[in-house]
Each structure stands twice: as structure tokens, then as C-alpha cells.
Amino acid sequence: MKKQRHRNGKNKGTFIIKVEECQRGTWQGKVVWADEETTEHFRSALELLQLVDEALNAAKDSSELAKKGSA
Secondary structure, eight states, X not given: OOOOBOTTSOBOOOEEEEEEEEETTEEEEEEEETTTTXXXXXXXXXXXXXXXXXXXXXXXXXXXXXXXXXX
16 A cells, blocks of 8 residues: 655655643643554644654654665
């Protein structure tokens, strides 16, 4: 099965976000990175965005290393 790609050719990430509570004006819950089958809990919307950003950057870095290793 081929992974879907953005128009610029980079892999997309698929995330499932479950907001379990909303306290102090922000979300708490968990995010599942479906592509890697990993789950992380978050305590704020900002932390959620940081987790998603870190996951996508880690995936980008590992794919770049794989390309260099095969060259």
C-alpha cells in the first residue's frame, strides 16, 4: 500500500485526537499517530500541536536518513 503524499512530495501523518476533558480553557486527552501506532497524552492544545510537530519532524528525519543510507 502506498502512503499518500502532499503536493510537495512529503509524507502526511494521520493522527487520531481524543479530547477527554476541557479544563482551564484548554484541552486534555490523547493523540494516536496512526501511521506509527503510538499514543501520547497531552495536557494542553499547545502540547498537542508540539507532539504532532515532533512526530512529523522525526518521520521526516528518519526518511532522509534512509535515503542517504541507500545512496
